[in-house]
Amino acid sequence: MNRTTVEELLMEYGIQPTAQRCVVTGYLLETDCHPTAEEVMRAVKDRLPCSLSRATVYNTLKLLVDKGLLQELSTEPGQTRYDANTGHHHHFVDRESGRIYDLEVDGEGIWISGFELPAEYKADHFKITFYGKVES
């Protein structure tokens, strides 16, 4: 995804497309590894002619989450991770490597049987996280 496409995407979401925001968004769209803010910072700072502040990375990530372009993941304590895949999907955490894999849901959607959510619990969303090992 090139520079112009990212710019257009940001504008569609009502976000002023600055160089910093483009490069952060571009990185999150192209990676599939659910990076932390720190990882975004490292990955992205060489792509800019200028310096990049930590505050800008955090502000940008928060803005993108607010506007619905990213989702936040809390799979392990002390690390917030970011995911540009905002469709309804789930995750698999490899315990050894810590890597997080996306699990896509096909057409009809997912169905959980074997227990009832009590009537007074009105859920608007759910996520499933699997833990284990990916045998390569």
Add this chain to the structure above:
Amino acid sequence: MNRTTVEELLMEYGIQPTAQRCVVTGYLLETDCHPTAEEVMRAVKDRLPCSLSRATVYNTLKLLVDKGLLQELSTEPGQTRYDANTGHHHHFVDRESGRIYDLEVDGEGIWISGFELPAEYKADHFKITFYGKVES
């Protein structure tokens, strides 16, 4: 659950039952509110004749997790919560209050239909977290 019962439980799990550990464990067993380390600290320090160090609370929580008496929850960034319910169960997060409710799984267990875990993904565990509002 009284003092002696907690002591016996800790010993069964191979944990030397000190006063601090008993009181932390006792609190987690009696509450259903998935407290943070800070909340455990506050709730528990008056139950001891002596002072209680932050380091002890964190060490104890980690020990109890290691030995399988507690599980850690990462439902929201920046807060690790603890859960003495270590059977297979799931959670409901009330977005307004932040409160976390347990969802028990009945006899036959839970079944997820609508997508396949790829063959090379060997999962030993999964958890489901629902988000929404509890209407009281």
Add this chain to the structure above:
DNA sequence: GTCTGTAATTAGAATAAGTCTAAATACAGA
């Protein structure tokens, strides 16, 4: 019952993730 070595606890310092602040810079619209 003491002695003694190890385990546990303590207060406070150190880290690390994330937020805030105040000043500088960029930029959209007049």
Add this chain to the structure above:
DNA sequence: TCTGTATTTAGACTTATTCTAATTACAGAC
């Protein structure tokens, strides 16, 4: 070009958690 607002910046600050070095508690040996 001018001007006001939005964005970015470096670094201070906060908060959750971990580490450290010294003290205290305790289990087993005598």
